[in-house]
Amino acid sequence: MSILKTASAALVGICLAASAQAADITIRLAHLNPEDPFASHSGAMSAVFKSLVESNSNGRIEVQLFPNGQLGKDNEVIEQVRSGLVESVISSSGGMAQHYPMVGVFDIPFAFPNIGVASKVIDEDSSFGKKFVADLEGATGLEVLGLLDSGGFFAFTSGKAPIKSVADMEGQRIRTMTLPTHEAMITSLGGQPTPLPWAEVYTALQTGVADGQMNPVPIIAFAKFDEVQKYLSITNHLITPYIWTMNADFMASLSEEDQYLVNWAADVATDAGRSMSRVIEASDKGLPALAAKMDVNVVTAEEQAKFAAAAQPAVRALIEEKYGAEGTAMLDAMLASITEENANF
Incomplete structure (x- = not known):
């Protein structure tokens, strides 16, 4: 040791x-x-x-x-x-x-249509x-x-520029968890993934080691990222366990x-x-509090589709490559469960 x-x-x-x-x-x-x-x-x-x-x-x-x-x-x-x-x-x-590592199957962007389905799956x-x-x-x-x-759907924050389209991701250094799937997603969108442990994120954003990060709104709020980030972009691109x-x-x-x-x-x-x-999420500890301090934009459904088209194939390919047939089967089981639960609403 x-x-x-x-x-x-x-x-x-x-x-x-x-x-x-x-x-x-x-x-x-x-x-x-x-x-x-x-x-x-x-x-x-x-x-x-x-x-x-x-x-x-x-x-x-x-x-x-x-x-x-x-x-x-x-x-x-x-x-x-x-x-x-x-x-x-x-x-x-x-x-x-x-x-x-198989937890990475959750990282297919835009796989979950809403929080109700996510909560059931x-x-x-x-x-x-x-x-x-x-x-x-x-x-x-x-x-x-x-x-x-993990607290709801992920949103992007940035201290550099708002993220309204895939083009806005170009060159932005986005902190990710130490997950290859997250890194692959950011790379596919034109950003530069910056994997860091949670304890280092606030300082990295404050010092410019990372331009931005992605997390659910409640986590962004309690982590006080509004103190070191100017822009909040509601993308709803991921939800992780x-x-x-x-x-x-x-x-x-x-x-x-x-x-x-x-x-x-x-x-x-x-x-x-x-x-x-x-x-x-719904209270003054969530999005309303952040909106009072940050510039907030909601990414349109049309732009969300472009994000998904760019990122989904890259993440799926990584899962298939890294985790083989077992990972692909686990991913397909999750996607089937999402389809089943969505049909029940």
């Missing part, structure tokens, strides 16, 4: 030990976002989970929360959960991609969700507690009664997180 990794592991150990309290069972739950349950969906999820588990176990199970990336970068905390150092994490697709209990979760669990050894969207996982050995060590408690509390908390994203 490198000196850097050793120091990092020691720091995490000190942080965890400092927070330890007497309890029959302790669940340490980490996530990247603000702790305030009214500021982020993972904040809402963790708060609801903690309340339900602690109250329904009469305090026998304690849930310790580590928001704001306190325990490290997303992919690092997932590794801590896999190794058993931490019990649970709510993570982005960018963090999960380094442990389960990106769910642990949907036909596609069951297939996706089973594959992820088999590949990582983790146990999935919840699957939901947040994945809540737990160390499988820890879960197996719980009694049947406690496993039931953890699972139903996570189900309720995931529903709360999904709902909170919709509330934030």
Whole structure:
């Protein structure tokens, strides 16, 4: 192990030990976002989970929360959960991609027609969700507690120029998650992908390392990107998952009664997180607040079609190349689920 990794592991150990309290069972739950349950969906999820588990176990199970990336970068905390150092994490697709690259199947631009369909497909209990979760669990050894969207459809922000058409992407350095599919999409649109971990994004936008970035409106709002970005372009081009996982050995060590408690509390908390994203989007913490500080434009349906025509083939080709027949089958299963759910509305 490198000196850097050793120091990092020691720091995490000190942080965890400092927070330890007497309890029959302790669940340490980490996530990247603000702790305030009214500021982020993972904040809402963790708060609801903690309340339900602690109250329904009469305090026998304690849930310790580590928001704001306190325990490290997303992919690092997932590794801590896999190794058993931490019990649970709510993570982005960018963090999960380094442990389960197949999460990239969600990155076909403009695949989801609306948030209603997205909410039904990106769910642990949907036909596609069951297939996706089973594959992820088999590949990582983790146990999935919840699957939901990352906060809504992605929009672009920029400090350089508004993005109203594909031509406006030319030469713009756009921060992406460390996902090859995101990088391929930006490249296909004429931009320059700049993959960076979440903790570095604000500074990169502030210093000009990146001209812009893409994220759902609630994330743009709580990250205060309006302080370092002038333009907000509503494109609705992507919607990606947040994945809540737990160390499988820890879960197996719980009694049947406690496993039931953890699972139903996570189900309720995931529903709360999904709902909170919709509330934030519609409230003065979401788009209205950003519109008061940024120049906002909505990309027309005609221009969206041009974005899709440029980006979809490139992302699909990458999925087929990198993930082979298995990745193509997973992608086609997702697209079929989208078609099925859309027909049900």
